[in-house]
Amino acid sequence: MANSLLDLLAQKCENHPDYERYTELFNQLDPAAPPQIELVHRATSPILKSGKKLGIFSGSFNPLTLAHTRMVEDTVAKYQLDELLLLLAKANVDKSVYGLPLAARLLTVKKYAENRVRFSVGVSSHGRYIDKVTALKSIFPSTTEFHFIVGYDTLVRIFDAKYYTDFHTELKALFIAARFIVANRAEADIKTIESFIAQPEIRQYASYVSSIPLPDAYAYMSSTQARELLARGEAIEHLVPPSILTTIGLCPRNTKTANIQ
Numbered sequence: 704m705a706n707s708l709l710d711l712l713a714q715k716c717e718n719h720p721d722y723e724r725y726t727e728l729f730n731q732l733d734p735a736a737p738p739q740i741e742l743v744h745r746a747t748s749p750i751l752k753s754g755k756k757l758g759i760f761s762g763s764f765n766p767l768t769l770a771h772t773r774m775v776e777d778t779v780a781k782y783q784l785d786e787l788l789l790l791l792a793k794a795n796v797d798k799s800v801y802g803l804p805l806a807a808r809l810l811t812v813k814k815y816a817e818n819r820v821r822f823s824v825g826v827s828s829h830g831r832y833i834d835k836v837t838a839l840k841s842i843f844p845s846t847t848e849f850h851f852i853v854g855y856d857t858l859v860r861i862f863d864a865k866y867y868t869d870f871h872t873e874l875k876a877l878f879i880a881a882r883f884i885v886a887n888r889a890e891a892d893i894k895t896i897e898s899f900i901a902q903p904e905i906r907q908y909a910s911y912v913s914s915i916p917l918p919d920a921y922a923y924m925s926s927t928q929a930r931e932l933l934a935r936g937e938a939i940e941h942l943v944p945p946s947i948l949t950t951i952g953l954c955p956r957n958t959k960t961a962n963i964q
Contacts, residue, residue: 709933712766712951715905716807725806725826732828734794740838742788744813744824750786753846758784758884760852761827761835764791765802765811766813766933770917770924772815772944774886778852778915779821782884789816790835792827802930814946832861833873836880840882849881855891855899858883862905878911886915889923 715724725743750757760775762951779787789812791805791964803811809826816822827835834861860866861883867873885896893914926940929942940948 707934708936708939708951709930712811712933712947713803713807715952716804716810717952719810721810722806725809728795729805729809732793732826734828736828737821738834738838739828740790740825740835741843742823742825744811744816744822746786746800746822746823747824748786750843750847753844754848755785755844756783756848756850757839757843758787758852759784759790759835759839760787761790761792761832761895764789764808765926766808766929766943766947767811767815767835768924768926768929768942769944770921773921774854774915774917775852777917778850778884778886781915782850782913784821785848786821786823787819788823788825788839790825790827792830792835794828794830797832810951811947822857831866832881833877836877846906850958851881851883852884852886854886855896856955857889858885858896858912859899862899874908878908882911882913884913884915886917887922888917901910 722871728741728743732741758778760771760778762771764771775789776786778784791809791812793805805826809824813824816824827838828833829838832851839847839849861877862874864870887893887896891899893916896912896914900906900912924942929939932939932942
C-alpha cells in the first residue's frame, strides 16, 4: 500500500531535522572497525560514578512496540537500574535492514526516551554483545555493571555455537563482563527460560541470567505485527507507544502501560 501508515511514519521521520544527520551517523559506523557506540540522547540523570547499574536493551525497533517499552520499564523498576540505554545496532547478527530505515527507527526511539530521566539512546557499529561491551567500557565509568535486557529468542541465539569460534572461551568472556535479564515471549514462559538455562552445556552460566515476567498481552506482541497493521492502515494503538502515534499524526487513546522514570 503506497500510502500506508508505515510509509507515512517513514515520511514523517524523513522530514525531521535530525534525519539526515542520523543517516550519516549510520553510514559512518564501520562494522569492520573496532566496536563503536555513539550516544544520540543522554539521560538527564546519567551514570557518572563507578559501580552503578546500566541496563542495555539492544533491538532493531522496527518499530518500537509496547512489549519493548513494558520490558525495559519493568526491568528498570525491578532491578533498580541507574540508567537504561536503548541501543540500535547498524549490524545485527541475524537481521538485515528492511521496513523502517535505521534513521527513522532511531528517531522514534529517541522520541519515546526524551521525557524519561533515566533513559538514553545510542547506536552501535556491531551486533555481537561482547563487542557492545567493549564499546560501552570506553563510555561509562569503570566497574559499571552491564545488564543486557533480552527476549527468550535472543537468549537462545546467545548460546548458539555457530556464532563462536571458541564457544566456552568467548561465552565466559561475555558473562564475566555482563549479566542478562530475560523476558518471556509468546513461545516461552519463565519455566521455559529456566529449563533452557539448566541444560548441561549452559547451566554454568545460570548465575549470570535473571528473568523479568511479561504479562501475556505483552509477551505476544511483536514488531512484525505492528508493521503488518501499519502497512494495511489498521489500528496499532494496542501495539506501539503513543509517541509513534503522534509522529504519524494520530491521537493516542488511553493506554495502560508502565511509565517508569
